[in-house]
Amino acid sequence: MSDPVGLPARGTPPAELFAEMRAAKREDADWHGGRTWSLVYHASDAVDDVVAEAHALFLFENALNPRAFPSLKRFETEVISMTAALLNGPHARGSMTSGGSESILLAVKTARDRARAERDVDRPTVVAPLSAHPAFDKAAHFCDVEMVHTGLRDDFRADVGAVADAVDERTCLVVGSAFGYPHGVVDPIPELAAVAADTGVSMHVDACLGGFILPFLERLGHPVPPFDFRVDGVTSMSADVHKYGFTAKGASVLLHRDRALYAHQPYGYDGWPGGLYGTRGVQGARPGGPIAGAWAVMRYLGEEGYLRLARAVLETTHRLLEGVRSIDGLRVLGDPDGPVFAFTTTDDGQNVFAVGDAMDARGWHLDRQQLPDALHLMVSPGHARVADRFLDDLRAAVNEAGFAEASGGQARYGE
Ligand SMILES: *Cc1c(COP(=O)(O)O)cnc(C)c1O
Helix, strand or coil: CCCCCCCCCCCCCHHHHHHHHHHHCCCCCCCCCCCCCCCCCCCCCHHHHHHHHHHHHCCCCCCCCCCCCHHHHHHHHHHHHHHHHHHCCCCCEEEEECCHHHHHHHHHHHHHHHHHHHHCCCCCCCEEEECCCHHHHHHHHHHHCCCCCCCEEECCEEEEHEEEHCCCCCCEEEEECCCCCCCCCCHHHHHHHHHHCCCCCCEEEECCCCCHHHHHHHHHCCCCCCCCCCCCCCCCCEEEEECCCCCCCCCCEEECCCCHHHCCCCCCEEECCCCEEEEEECCCCCEEHHHHHHHHHHHHHHHHHHHHHHHHHHHHHHHHHHHHHCCCCCCECCCCCCEEEEECCCCCCHHHHHHHHHHHCCCCEEEECCCCCCCEEEECHHHHHHHHHHHHHHHHHHHHHHCCCEEEEEECCCC
């Protein structure tokens, strides 16, 4: 641990301050050079400039009170309605949140409260395939509902039979991913939604990753399984603008199919001397930057811009998949529907993390996964430039590593 630091007695001149911050930043992962395969979704410098200027314009504004800042209210309303149109929810209602985890927390809370109100469920459960994002486990913990995990099929998609067996009168929510983070595959959403609808249970489609790219892949003629509000029984969806929407962190959209379902989301308390506390999400004070940034990038790119980026991502993903599949000793997990995938070794006794170490040594940053051990890639438009170099290095890394002992790199996602 570093030594504790107290607030300095005297201030620091900006030039000195920023020099120190720039120096600190040099230790960070090189996402801009395409060396990372997670965390930052880089479209182009032009897109980043638009996001940065929009953030700066609304840096200090607070979206807590829409009457004070009608601009932010308008931007948020328009981001929600543009997203609803993309996901084919003509009557959808929702809100912007700080990210996928908050969208998911609110989806679980909304489903819990709906189950209480409509079916008098007092000890609710959430049924989620193993591949569902851990934000659902966290949400279940926060909301004091029980999590029931179900298995995956051999192709890493949700096993619908297992979900059907797990759903009962206590269930408040069934979860499906479009696409899931670990394997980039879309769950069988129509079948899952039918199971949920049969019991009057809510069904959330986690499109945090896919929400801003699957609609464009579909328009490009890429086969995209049904995943959005066109599927009967889907009651809510999450889509992160700060992933394939290409804005900066802090922007996600949560949508409910209609106003009645949305009604279980907001929270209000009117007994406080400070006045009515009414919020739709977790935050009280809400930064204006993420709302402005999301609105600006969606308006700047438009459908045409997103299609161009989706085409680049798709082309690069194909190149990478083919490249990885052509390397002796490696195999891709499942058949990814989107630009996210994981690969492991063809022989279970071999150590794929040793390849990860050899790639680290070459300046790449690949995330480690488990069940099974694998390395993980999320493809951004910026990766088009580095894909060939990456594959050359991967070939060399496999030869060199020979699947030896790894240095102890562990499968991890967060802190
Ligand atoms: C990133 C992600 C989340 C969580 O979103 P955060 O913005 O990181 O909180 C949820 N689901 C999926 C599929 C994701 O990829």
